[in-house]
Amino acid sequence: MARSLTTYLDDLRDSRVWRSIFRSGPGQSNLHRALVVQSNVFLHLFSVKARKRVLDFSVTWYLGALTFGAFLILVITGVLLMLYYHPSVPLAYSDMKDLEFVVSSGVFLRNLHRWSAHAMVLLVFAHLAKVFYRGAYRPPREFNWVIGVVLLLLTLFLSYTGYLLPWDQLAFWAVTVGSNIASAVPLLGHHIRFLMLGGNLVNANALLRFYVLHCMILPLAAILFIAIHFWRIRKDGGLYAGAPTTTAEKEAER
Amino acid sequence: MSLGEQIRSLRRKLFGDPARAFGSISLVLLGMLAIAPAKNYFSEWGHYQKGYLKLIRSRADALTLARHFSPGFQQIWLPEMDVVDRCTTCHVALKEPSLSDVSRQPYRPHSPIPHSLTQFGCVVCHRGQGRATTVQEAHNSTKAWEHPMLPSRYLESSCGQCHLGPLLGTPQLNLGRQLIAGYGCVRCHTVMQPDGTRMMASDDPPSLQHIAEKTTRQWIYAWIKNPQAYAASVTMPNFQLSDHDARDISAFLMAQSTPLAAIHNQPAAKGASASPDATAGASLYGESFCASCHAVQNAAGVLVGGDLGPELTRIGSKVKPEWLEAWLRNPSVYDPNTKMPHYRFDPKQIATLAGYLEAKTDSDLLANVHLSEATPDQIQHGKLLVMEDGCTSCHEVNGIKKPENFAPDLSRVGSRSLAVLAFPEGVPHTLPDYIEAKVRNPRAFGPGLKMPQYTFSEQQRSAITTALLSLTDRAQTQPPALRTAAVHESNYQPAGKAGRLMADLRCFSCHAINGRGGDMAPDLSWEGSSVQRPWLVEFLRNPETLRPALIRRMPRFNLTPDEINTLTDYIMIVYQTPAVDRDSLPASSFTPDMVEKGRQLFYSKYACQSCHIVDPNKDKGYIGPALWAVGSRLNAAWVYAYLKNPPAMRPGTLEPDQHLSDAEARSLTAFLMAQKSAKQAGKK
Amino acid sequence: MSDDKDFVAGFDSNARKAPVRVAFVTRRTSPQVKVADEDQVMTHPGVFLRVAVAVELLTIALVTLALAWDAPLEGLADPMHTPNPAKAPWYFLGLQELLHYFPPVLAGVLIPTLVVLALIVIPYFNINIQAESLWARDGAKRLRIVVVVAVALSVFLAFFDVWVALVPTVIIAVVMFLAARSSSQSASAMRRWLYSKPLSFWIMTWFLAEAAVLTAVGTFFRGPGWSWVWPWRS
Structure with a gap:
């Protein structure tokens, strides 16, 4: 049975339509496997081979992958939530109620989005600490570390802008407190807050601004930097597996 | 194969290599993702709707009921009132009177009300969270919803959101509003009604500018220590003053009082007051129908008489004799705003009546009051206390202005957020309980609070709470078209000689004319159309009750024939209705x-x-x-x-x-x- | 090894006869392998499958969480009613906790800016890259500097009443002292490990500990008026 299933799958992979989409076609050879990676616009960001050592859990704790996983969950649930949300006062809050009481699985969607957001922030911090303690920021990977810091900031801003969207007391005052911190910047503080909120107070303008930031600008920026982050892994010599062991690496580290 | 081996082999099969692990975990994940949609199927509201279908299946009118029923979410949406009520999702039979025998919720039909159920939705009256579709969230208070269902004993408050005047069906609300006005709550608290008018007090706290003419410092001391000891029916609350504070306030009140020459100018009836005749006094008190307005405790401790004027049980312990005589001669000399009419008593009658009233004393009242001469320090401290305690919110006192916004604004107290309230120990965390506890014992909410102690009955407290709960955000913000205005008293004032006479006799204390006046006696707006002149002349000379069942009667004012003529002419000519032609039926x-x-x-x-x-x-x-x-x-x-x-x-x-x-x-x-x-x- | 070259460099001029050559092996030997590159796997499916499994496990965990706990939702935003305390999202609570102690310019602007800059420049400093033990050279002198810095920092924190931040500072200072007293020959593996750590390790650990403690305090131990409360007593 399993055998025949594999055969069917191979037949499918060998079909004209499949091959027009995925150039690699069926096959188990290393060439084929390399082609799968190389001929895919998303996967080609990665190198076709990786050191065996990096597969060990203790090396990375898979924290980067998990962070990306949380991001994927957030994108999917976020897009679904956008279908039920109006970024206006007080509709935003009644949309929360509708999500809770009449949208099928609405509570689940919101919960998953919320908890995944917290998880992503936590994972990003953990990723940063792990990378630091393993020394994976060392040349030639120093610029990828900087991109990582940018991604950390983007994650925080994404979470912070999303915090306002339910327009409940929790959201309103958390953002008020946050924006007051921004206004402490010398000279420019109030201008920064004005720019941030689209006004002097947290109101409907701020909600709209945060909505656009949360759903358009920041996710696009995050996707861009994630792509660069992944691509740089390949360009900087693959996943860092520990102390350099090859000549090439030793040369690079010198 | 042993169990352990079986498990090992199974593990190998499922997680042996990354591909197998991926497949197995994908299946687990898919299963997990299916749980949330499955939960929708087992929703609470779905359960109740299924229960309803089961309930009606066995009934005679099952077909009709089933036709009225529609499955799924139900919603009453009234955007202009911000109402999204999904209550009818579970309460499916609200409009099915044939289910009146069903007492099980959520299937009970709604009792008949003057409004259509779809006109206002549910939460406008019952509160609770209309958008919710679970029992807990819809009925109770949660973090995201502070206003749980209103307990049914306060339900009348909801009527008061739109109906600003009294309604036949809301005795508790009407009583509460009367009490709030009658006990002068709104003298300290501002209550702006939804129609933009300020709620006015209906009590009549006396001015204290000439208090020394009227009573003694000892009585003031006893009175402010415990007003209810003087008379149980008084509306003045207990400020729970210490002995020192009461001493200083009484000292200040006596010190600030100015003399009123007009009281002393009238010649007293010499000799007549020497031996007051108790029997003659009692009969004059009766003949003048003083009891229509004033109450006296009888031997059994029961109050007998009206409540328009103050209780007179211990009046002899309170007032000075010369003040009492001046008052009976013409009350408006001391208090231009009094409701008491100007009786035309002759000096002998005054002496008799004053003697009768002065005999109404209570030796216990002032027995323990021993005050030494007031010192300037005490007077100064008394003034401070009078200002701090807000005495001038109600009483006029020389040298102190009426304070503005002395107590919190209550215009929206019925929607107050629980987050801003400080609950004392033992008070349940709901708004009605908070308000009731505050009315019962205001000082329990903190040591520095100024609100005095009232002596309301349980029923009065509930009524006041009901009236306060009607002051909601919704009442203030809803479309004006929904409001049913209260009838505001007109400022009608008859003119000329007759008008002055009517003012002197305080006709409006009891009678209403053209939208102004009391409700104790008949409305006289159309009196001229309804009665015959000779009868009216006779009635003013010697009133008698028209209704055998009534105790209260029109007093005899001892009017002169001239005055009677003036009044009668004015009433017969002016107080006519266009609906009746007096001469059409000879x-x-x-x-x-x-x-x-x-x-x-x-x-x-x-x-x-x-x-x-x-x-x-x-x-x-x-x-x-x-x-x-x-x-x-x-x-x-x-x-x-x-x-x-x-x-x-x-x-x-x-x-x-x-x-x-x-x-x-x-x-x-x-x-x-x-x-x-x-x-x-x-x-x- | 002999000094004779195993091969000679050069190339044949006749490109048509022979392709470009980099080396001619002149003797009957093969190139000697000095360092073997380590084992490699194909990214597909070796890495991808494992990553997919990891992501799926995370998703299962989050889905379970989402089914079990509802996300918080409070009443409609009301600018007239300030909740007490009004708290920022949890990851900013460390910052908010700092604001409680320091003037806003310092806590709200200077510190976060410095933290971000410090994070960015980490890989550009050789001291971070060499990862040499802090005590490898001039151990005694460096210990003195560390003690001075730790005492100065503690006094500074105590001056601003930042007792909660003082705790990790003191703990880490003590551990550093222990590390300085160790050597690469210490009996316990733990002490050898501590000894080997570079300066950047200590700074980062101190920073992470402070961030964690301040965030935890801001999240769990702060009540009305930002006063101290015990989370289990409420």
Whole structure:
């Protein structure tokens, strides 16, 4: 049975339509496997081979992958939530109620989005600490570390802008407190807050601004930097597996 | 194969290599993702709807009920009122009177109300969270919803959000509003009503600018320590003053009082007051109908008399004799705004009545009050206390202004957020409980609080809470078209000599005319259309009650014939209704046949004798006015018009509208106009 | 090894006969392998499958969480009613906690800016890259500097009443002292490990500990008016 299933799958992979989409076609050879990676616009960001050592859990704790996983969950649930949300006062809050009481699985969607957001922030911090303690920021990977810091900031801003969207007391005052911190910047503080909120107070303008930031600008920026982050892994010599062991690496580290 | 080996082999099969692990975990993940949609299927509301279908299956009108039922979410959406009520998702049978025997919720039908259920939704009256579709969230208070369902005993408050005036069906709300006005709550607390007017107090706290003329420092001390010890019925609350504070306040009040020369200028009736005749005093008190407004505790401890004026049980311990005499001579000299009429007593009567009242003392009241001479420090401290305690919110005091916004604004107290309230120990965390506890014992909410202690009954507290709960955000913000305005008192003021006379006699304390005045006595706006002049003259000279069942009566003011003429002329000419032409039914238009026909209608067809008395020997009706002399009292045209449509002529009357034909009304009028006196009725 | 070259560099001029050559092996030997590159796997499916499994496990965990706990939702935003305390999202609570102690310019602007800059420049400093033990050279002198810095920092924190931040500072200072007293020959593996750590390790650990403690305090131990409360007593 399993055998025949594999055969069917191979037949499918060998079909004209499949091959027009995925150039690699069926096959188990290393060439084929390399082609799968190389001929895919998303996967080609990665190198076709990786050191065996990096597969060990203790090396990375898979924290980067998990962070990306949380991001994927957030994108999917976020897009679904956008279908039920109006970024206006007080509709935003009644949309929360509708999500809770009449949208099928609405509570689940919101919960998953919320908890995944917290998880992503936590994972990003953990990723940063792990990378630091393993020394994976060392040349030639120093610029990828900087991109990582940018991604950390983007994650925080994404979470912070999303915090306002339910327009409940929790959201309103958390953002008020946050924006007051921004206004402490010398000279420019109030201008920064004005720019941030689209006004002097947290109101409907701020909600709209945060909505656009949360759903358009920041996710696009995050996707861009994630792509660069992944691509740089390949360009900087693959996943860092520990102390350099090859000549090439030793040369690079010198 | 052993169990351990089996498990190992299974593990190898499922997680042996990354591909297998990926496959197995993907299946687990898919299963997990299916849980949330599955939960929708087992929703609470779905359970109740299924229960309803089961309930109606066995009933006779199952088909009709099933046709009315529609599955899925139900919603009443009223955007202009911000109502999204999904209550009917579970409460499916609200509009099914045939299920009136079902007592199980959520299937009970709604009791009949004057509004359509879809006109206002549910939460406008019941509160709770209309958007919610779970029992817990819809009915109770949660982090995201502070206003749980209103307990049914406060439900009348919801009517008060739109109906700003009293309603027949909301006695508790009406009482609460009366108490808030009558106990002067709104003198300290601002209450802006939804129609933009400020709620006004209806009590009458006396000015203290001349208090030393009226009473003694000892009495003031005893009074402010515990007003209820003087008279249980007083509205002044207990400020729970310490002995020192009461001493200083009394010292200050005496010190700030200015003399009032007019009181001393009148010559007292020499010698008459020397030996007051208790019997004569009691009968004068009775004849003057003082009890219509003032109450006195009888031997059994029961209050007898009206509540328009202060209780007089211990009046002798309170007032100074010379003040009392001056007051009885003309009350408006001391208090220009008093409701008490100016009786035209002669000096002897004054002495008799004053003597009778001065004898009403209570030796215990001031027995323990020993005050030494007030020091300037005490007076100064007393002034400070009077300012701090807000005494001038109610009373006028020389040198201290009425404070503005002395107490919190209550215009939206019915929607107050629980987050801003500090609950004392033992008070449940709901708004009604908070308000009730505050009214019961305000000082329990903190040591520095100024609100005094009132002595309300349980029922009064609930009524006040109900009235306060009606002051909601919704009431303030809803479309004005939904409001049913309260009737505001007009500022009608009769002019000229008669007007001055009516002001002196304080007619408006009891009678209403043209939208102004009290409700103790009949409305006189159309009195000129309804009565005959000779009767009115006689009535003003010597009033007698028209209704056998009434205790309260119009007092005799000892008017001069001149004054009576002035008043009568004015009433007969001015207080007319355009609906009645006084001369349209002259006596000549009635035939004996009509009188006889009218008698039959009176006694047989309409059985009027069950409420009215025409023949004092025979009839037993004590509810309506006696009619044995109605022929010499009322105008025929008025009687006819009244019989045709009683509520139109006297709004709120108990007289039923019998929808008489013109001929019947005419005959009845003829019969009634033939009743000239009790004797005449007896002879026939 | 002999000094004779195993091969000679050069190339044949006749490109048509022979392709470009980099080296001619002149003797009957093969190139000697000095360092073997380590084992490699194909990214597909070796890495991808494992990553997919990891992501799926995370998703299962989050889905379970989402089914079990509802996300918080409070009443409609009301600018008139300030909740007490008004708290920022949890990851900013460390910052908010700092604001409680320091003037806003310092806590709200200077510190976060410095933290971000410090994070960015980490890989550009050789001291971070060499990862040499802090005590490898001039151990005694460096210990003195560390003690001075730790005392100065503690006094500074105590001056601003930042007792909660003082705790991790003191703990880490003590551990550093222990590390300085160790050597690469210490009996316990733990002490050898501590000894080997470079300066950047200590700074980062101190920073992470402070961030964690301040965030935890801001999240769990702060009540009305930002006063101290015990989370289990409420």
